[in-house]
Amino acid sequence: MSCPALPEGFDLTDPDLHQHRVPLPELARLRQTAPVCWIPQPHGVAGFDDDGYWAVTRHADVKEVSTRPEIFSSHANTAIIRFNEHIQRDQIDVQKLIMLNMDPPEHTRVRQIVQRGFTPRAIRALEDALRDRATRIVAGARESGSGDFVTDVACELPLQAIAELIGIPQQDRSKIFDWSNKMVAYDDPELAITEEIGAESAMELISYSMNLAADRKACPAKDIVSRLVAAEDEGNLGSDEFGFFVLLLAVAGNETTRNAISHGMHAFLTHPDQWELFKAERPATAADEIVRWATPVMSFQRTATQDTELGGQRIEAGQRVGVFYSSANNDPEVFDRPETFDITRDPNPHLGFGGGGPHFCLGKSLAELEIRLIFNAIADTLPDIRLTGEPRRLRSAWLNGIKELRVTYT
Template sequence: MDIDLVNPDFYANGGIPHEQFRWLRENAPVYRHHGDGAGETDFWAITRFDDVVHVSRHPEIFSSREKLALFPEPSEDQLAMQRMMMLNQDPPEHTRKRSIVNRGFTPRTIGKLEDHIRAICDGLIDEVAGRGEADFVHDISAPLPLYVICELLGAPPEDREKIFDWSNRLIAQDDPDYRAPEDDGMAAATELYAYANELAVRRREEPRDDIVTKLLQQHGGEELSVDEFDLFVMLLTVAGNETTRNAASGGMLAFFENPAQWQRLLDERAAGGDRLAGTFPDEIVRWVSPVNLFKRTAMKDTEIRGQRIAEGDKVVVFYSSANRDEGVFADPYSFDVGRDPNPHIGFGGGGPHFCLGAHLARLELRVLFETLLARMPGITQTGDARRLRSNFINGIKEMPVRFAT
């Protein structure tokens, strides 16, 4: 089989290359993948669940900091600044940073957002109810996390379009719909840093009950530097937007393609039950795997499944493959809203980089689909879903829908 796991055209035209991943899990789960000869270096593709977890839980062997966590090879001038971002750190530095930001993401703190998220979802449906049709991404799944991010940051809701634009420009450099001419993402980063600085100034002058105020406060002698704060705002803006938006869009597409699962939720709702409300958000995340991959760098010679990996080698873990691993999931190619247990790694494979916003993402997905079930039970797809040209984010850019409310 011809293997190419990183050509963004494949993802734009067909989504996740599941047939390639299936073949690799069975025949070459630790696979030496060749680069393109144009700056992309060779790497080890890790496709089985247990191996992705192993790499994720051993940062002392597989570093996020050495050559950063995103797939493209960084330039030397990018390394110093990007290494201040949690995404690109290893313990103990990452542990220090995480202990500071964790206080804004406790289950109790996130749980207090439920009523607000429900009001956002109702408001989004109110805005399209009279039309009878909408673009699911632009009108529903994209605005939801943007409103929530504004709430977390204490930013005005009208700033959501700026945040949406910055996030797209930072994350979708391979997609011509989002890439600005001659823009490598640095302009968006600069604009976002300036925005974060303005937020910080306002919160120092007028503290509020929001995550920005919490992050700016000193706790036990520890606080974030200006650059660390700016980079965290950028991480929150991108991670909190892209993953939830694309999980919601991909989840809706999964229901369109598996209408019996939508009917299961409708039937349980009609009967007054709520068991599936506790399982369907995780099945959406497993099925969609909104983040396809992350990169690590081997810090010493090591082995995975007997395959020798040399110090300095590039190692790429594929969550979308691990979440279809036949050795872990029964009938993994079936979308099952009642799947239990569901040990997916759509929020990361454990270890220090487990998704900080997992509780928030589950809450947003649950409330959004509960609202859709209540107010748009007959929602249907009326045109093709246009996919993002990206090997990093499993995204949908447009998906036209029709409904009655």
């Protein structure tokens, strides 16, 4: 079984491909001719005991998979569509302790607890500190004259936001950044991060977080961590659950927002009319278009729990189903001129925060706040920022990452 709409051997999750581009032309061809299509893989290449997956590329079908967890499981094989081929099954299975890889009712229980930290009130309480931080980040970049936008600007605010949210001391925050980088960079040989180093970093972050939770249980403070772990009943997280929650935040809340900001800056600088519009009007719709355009998570997967049908295609129980957000966010059935970066786009029902359902991004409001604050600060302080080189992309099977973006700030 193969996909006639693609060249022989073409794999949408190939990290070598993503190091150079997102396969938007191929995804468009699939949407038009084979919206639910079997993608064969060499046995075990993605870390799973199978020979491929179904690629789901239309907006409507991605939403359907996302909103039917009883049919399409996040837990069975996790949500990560491709691991390193040398990974062991027990290394995959331990990741099922992360909320991203849970199904209801366990997912429901954990999410009801952790969403206490993401209420509108909790996010508003962070705004002044994050605005001040954004201003200082951009001022520091201006003083340097030129540099790498990713390390100088994009990476800092998401890290600080997560650290502020869960009360990580300032002196420890660089550790979180380092650990989260290593956890997602094992596919990129330029970064010299092996899968073993990535796993060690994950365990260090979990251990650090468990110790933080234990400290708050012993000595509660007026912070989110204490609210999540300090009480005694089932409505709170154990120290181990909190550790895995912070692990998720370090990737879902740090890496993804950083890449949205990096892609957003590149989009503005390659669409100067949109940058001029943003500087003049600051439209409230800009953050959503940045996320749609960037789609920091290109794809996740689910596993069919039973024989089912999707988009007219029969899917067997146990088969993996890849949902391609990069394709859904460029579906012309939903978006007018999706190939156009338009910060006034409204409505904008993008799936950059997921396709709805139980796994819709818990940190959506926080991410949008960070994007708004950092680009307001850039427009105020660095209005003449310019590109001096092409972005260098991260080699990854599923994360749409930029690891370097050279610019002149003044």
